Amino acid sequence: MNPRSVRAHNDVLAATIALLDEGGLPAATVDAISARSGVSKATIYKHWPNRTAVAAEAFGRRMADAMPLPDTGNARDDLAEQVRRVSAFYAGRHGLVFAQLLAATVADPEAAPFFRQFFLDGRRQAVAVLWDRALARGEVKSSVTVETAIDLLFGPLIFRLLTGHAPLTVAEADAIAAAALTGLLA
Amino acid sequence: MNPRSVRAHNDVLAATIALLDEGGLPAATVDAISARSGVSKATIYKHWPNRTAVAAEAFGRRMADAMPLPDTGNARDDLAEQVRRVSAFYAGRHGLVFAQLLAATVADPEAAPFFRQFFLDGRRQAVAVLWDRALARGEVKSSVTVETAIDLLFGPLIFRLLTGHAPLTVAEADAIAAAALTGLLA
Amino acid sequence: MNPRSVRAHNDVLAATIALLDEGGLPAATVDAISARSGVSKATIYKHWPNRTAVAAEAFGRRMADAMPLPDTGNARDDLAEQVRRVSAFYAGRHGLVFAQLLAATVADPEAAPFFRQFFLDGRRQAVAVLWDRALARGEVKSSVTVETAIDLLFGPLIFRLLTGHAPLTVAEADAIAAAALTGLLA
Amino acid sequence: MNPRSVRAHNDVLAATIALLDEGGLPAATVDAISARSGVSKATIYKHWPNRTAVAAEAFGRRMADAMPLPDTGNARDDLAEQVRRVSAFYAGRHGLVFAQLLAATVADPEAAPFFRQFFLDGRRQAVAVLWDRALARGEVKSSVTVETAIDLLFGPLIFRLLTGHAPLTVAEADAIAAAALTGLLA
DNA sequence: CAGTAACCGAGACGGTACGTCAAGTCTTTCT
């Protein structure tokens, strides 16, 4: 890959992250990204199909390393802790950006793959590790797929994040995790 | 309330529903709604803060009667059936509009109350009826709040609807319902 | 005339004058006049054809008494003094409103008669008195009509007021009056 | 300057002139100009602060060449002829547009510089040439400034144009010119 | 002095244009 391209790519992502931090997704205008990064709009559109894709990659890339997996040696505690952490993340200052990004993805299907690739897949895999570990130990029902487990554990959080119909406190997260785990543990 | 206002209000909602059906949320432009309904833009903006709110009310109002509650006389079956129905709705031709609306609500917090009022609240109450009925019969855990139950049952569906990371088939809906209900039933 | 109508009429004019003073013609919105006066918009439109007419009558009525005629016993001085006074008026805090009103009259021919009736005619007549007095004394050329005299004396002021291409100081007014009077005096 | 910008600029002015001819200033809507010229509204607003400015430049630019200077070799005749020409212009089919433009300029101070630059300045300079020529020949009073002369000669015409209180016939123009020139000639 | 007709206040509505914004495309110019 052309080193100039690499440079441009990175500059764009860095600028985008900065803008997302400052004003959320609405602030991450293509013009703003271009101005901040010094990379021209035309070039940006050569690397990504649209602005949502840029934001998805930028934000997802950063989140990748931001959330280490718990390892208490016990499936229930591992998963419950993970739910708690994700809930805290959603409730924290980056939660809104995540929600905005997810929302933008709906309105703009072309960006969905980027969101999945750079954001969902990584986190999904992380949880899959926990799940497989638990499965190996026989702590969880083998009849339940990882997919179902993940949706059951994190779907409720997403639901709350998006609609804001109920708070995302630690207590709430624990209640959700507890109920969900009853259906998942062996 | 002024009969002229009532008339205008209804005309707008009718036009909006038609547009949503034809082209989803992106088609429900305020200009288009105005043109189709014969109600002026200024008037629309006197009744609603922005276009998302209009769409939310229009769509929510219609959905209200579109989904009758199951009553099999048995909590497990009632709730599982409801999950199946909601899943089918999401998977059907109105699912996309619902997703778009939910997404728009995130980008436009001013419209959120409308979405909640005309869409979530009604459905939430419907399920609450099921839940209370089950609670009265002692079929579900009294330690679990309705809120948690609802999120656990429907959050996963919403999650899938939005990210499209997994299908919304009947089988999937049943798997989710089964797992969730294990954590909810007494 | 119905006393209620008289009341409404006066209230509207009073409110309009207040608004003109506060924010010039742009502030004298029909809505604002209605709100301030307590007279409904419908009623206002029963009395006047449009908002410019209202403003013209309001402003003109007030100006009528605001400018007494000079009487030095000498045509040259009378007329020069009048030019000076009108110039000062235009340069003063009401000048802008006058200009705005005159301008509005162009864009809205329906209001022109009101402007003429309540504003120009009165002032024109006032100067005509001076002119006739001078004519009787043989101080001015009988070959010049009052119309021409008036235009020559005050047209330049209006020109400057509208375009702002030159100041409206006392010195300038005197220079104009001096030059014009050379062509008018016998 | 970017050739694309030049193109857009010219196209806008051409479309505006056409619209002014067809329906006067009220027809020169920004939307109409945009549609007619094929230049987008956004671009128009990058070149001009508002629609009045566009109209002023368009109209003024055209007028520049439309009125050649008289040169009879005699100040009195030159100036009288110029007054007659300007009067005829005001009375003609473009007079209304000029008046509307002048009026719009009052209501919209942001456009005033455009009006002055593209309209007044040019014509003012033209007359200044006449004046200087006459001054050099000693035909006019050196005590009178060009400004005063111009205002005295053309102010009355503007006054009549705007208020319509008196006609703008050739005879009237001559009467005004005659009276004014008496005050201006040596 | 009662009844009717004219008038009014309140305020919503249709219409027209405004000026703004961001997305994504396309041209020109520089390196």
Place this chain on the structure above:
DNA sequence: AGAAAGACTTGACGTACCGTCTCGGTTACTG
């Protein structure tokens, strides 16, 4: 030749004010 710069089109936004209209309730004239 390829990227940067940046101007352009498109399409919608939300706002402002105009002048019209409907409604319900008062006021003033009239028989």
